[in-house]
Amino acid sequence: MAVKPRAFLIYAIVVSVLELAVLLAVLLLVLPALGLKVPGWMVVLIAVGMTLTSVILTKLNLRTIGIRPSRSPDVGVQARVVKALEPRGYVRVGNELWPAVCERGTVGTGTAVMVVRMEGLRLVVEPVDDEE
Numbered sequence: 001m002a003v004k005p006r007a008f009l010i011y012a013i014v015v016s017v018l019e020l021a022v023l024l025a026v027l028l029l030v031l032p033a034l035g036l037k038v039p040g041w042m043v044v045l046i047a048v049g050m051t052l053t054s055v056i057l058t059k060l061n062l063r064t065i066g067i068r069p070s071r072s073p074d075v076g077v078q079a080r081v082v083k084a085l086e087p088r089g090y091v092r093v094g095n096e097l098w099p100a101v102c103e104r105g106t107v108g109t110g111t112a113v114m115v116v117r118m119e120g121l122r123l124v125v126e127p128v129d130d131e132e
Contacts, residue, residue, distance in 0.1 A: 005065050009058065016054035020047060073098065073115050078128060081111045091125060098123050 027043050073079070079091035079098070085107040091100040093115070100113070100123040107113060113125035 005062050008062065008065055012054070012058040012061065016051070016058070019054075020050055023047070023050065072118055073123065075115055075117060077115045079113050079115060079123070079125060081107050081109050081113055084109050085113075085125070088122075091123060093123075100125050102126065 024043065024047065027038050027046065031038055073093040073096075077093060079093040079100070081089060081100075082092050082097065083089040085091075085100060085102040087103065087105060088099065088101045089107075090097055091113055092098075099121065101119075102113065102125050104126060107125075107127055112128040114128050116124045116126050118124065
């Protein structure tokens with residue numbers, strides 16, 4: 001289930017405000033009740049630091065939400081070898097780099113291959129025949 005950026009933004013704001021309220025309550029009410037005095041400038045500094053951290057992390061999270069999670073390539077999809085398969089190497093499927101193995105032996109860089117199956121996070125590929 002995908003998270004909608006607007007819903008996440010509202011959630012992030014509410015959580016940040018609650019965190020800041022709890023921290024301020026501890027700094028302004030609990031610590032003085034225990035006999036520990038916290039200077040006003042320190043309370044302001046901590047509040048500003050937490051606010052900036054929340055803003056930065058929220059922006060980073062919103063950017064990440066926009067990135068679609070990658071999914072495994074389907075069997076039959078073509079790829080291009082970017083690091084020779086001897087028998088292990090790497091292939092590019094679309095814009096993604098995948099570790100791959102070729103059971104037929106060595107396959108050179110730049111060769112077109114086809115995904116036969118997956119073993120964990122490694123693709124098993126075969127060279128594409130030029131006759132097709």
